[in-house]
Amino acid sequence: MSSKWGGLTALLAGFFVLLLDTTIVAVASPRIQADLGGDVAALFWVTAGYLLAFSVPLLVAGRLGDLFDPKRVYLFGMGAFAVSSALCGLAPSxxxxxxxxxxxxxxxxxxxxxxxxxxxxxFAEDERGRAFGIWGSVAAAATLLGPIVGGLLTASLDWRWIFLVNVPLCGIAVVMGIRLIPGSRGGAARFDLLGxxxxxxxxxxxxxxxLSWRALSLPAAAIAVALLVGFWFRERGQGIDALAPLQLYRSSGYLSASLAMASLGMTVLAMALPTMFYLQEQRGFGPIEAAVALAPDAVVAILLSPSAGRWVDRVGGRRPAILGMSLLAVSLLLMGLVVVLQLNPWWITAGAALLGAANAMAWSPLSAIAMASVDPDAxxxxxxxxxxxxQVGAVAGVALTGAILTGLESRPALAFGVVFGFILLVAVGGVAAAVRLPVRSREVEPV
Structure with missing residues (x-):
């Protein structure tokens, strides 16, 4: 195995553990509540607290990789993930x-x-599509296996093992990373503490x-906007020391890829909540039946992602990305029609299969084009x-979907119609962003 594919294997091992843990918790929630107590709000924050802590430091973490070597930061995060997983498995309350x-x-x-x-x-520019395609396939596999593994561990052992199982897996990933991932000396720029x-x-x-749309969150949102505007002004004058290279948005490739990826993240997560609620509450599906109805999403993504990546290497990212984002819009339209028009609920599986194809086609080119727009030092x-x-787009999608469903709780038909109308509109915006991508990623001048 060459060093580059060995390095990718080591990265995929850690990424698989991270995503597996993201989806493994939901199925064990009733057992967690029965064992540790707490109300529904506390159970919500078992997931929401993770999502909050995961979303916020990404800018800082990315910059730390530039300064101290991404291999070191990655392995440090993996070790910390193992320790915190063990603590979760031993939590007394x-x-x-x-x-x-x-x-x-x-x-x-x-x-x-x-x-x-x-x-x-x-990887060289003409091999990155294949690498990102394999990356997407592993992500889909982890998403599919998370609830299954979580259910098996919870039923056969105890809910605590959904966290404790991460410890040996992280250990294997760390050993692989030390041996197979190449390191670097890091950069010479300083860390922008104020930023x-x-x-x-x-x-x-x-x-x-x-995440707290039920509470008085408008003042917090206003303060957040003010702080982020201040951050933008701060970053404009930092040059190579900028925490977030906002000048990248001058590149049409990076800007369009970011907007399309935000659309993809927002719609895929926003779709899951109303669809699962509809199948179980309105059509009488059990949890397993509902999971089976959406399973083609992950299965198709696993099968198509490597081929989609090779296609990106041959023809560039624009055409695959446009096809992927268009399939996203079509899949959401189909699932929305099934829900709103009360069609046979098993038609959801066709929409889920199209959604898996959309994920496979869009993830690799958007990632490849975005990173082709970047100078290596940034x-x-x-x-x-x-x-x-x-990630913030995904959080916003889930929050807005929850707000709509709750606000129109007494009129479920209208609520589902508004939700799917909203996420379809976001998906169409993602198609428009993909159309503006450069024809080939090598035509992008790194910023």
Missing amino acids: IEWLIAFRILQGLAAAAMSPQPLTLIRRL AMLSTAGLSLLVWAL AGGASGLFNTVR
């Missing part, structure tokens, strides 16, 4: 579990931006406001910014 899940989210944030930087370093404080405070308040910051936009 729901409050401690929430605290340890926040630590787990911080560790995941340290890991998350580094692989894009490392893949850019490992880090402004971005962290602003993103924390923004994500908290999105790759970590660019990856952190790219991941932050995607």
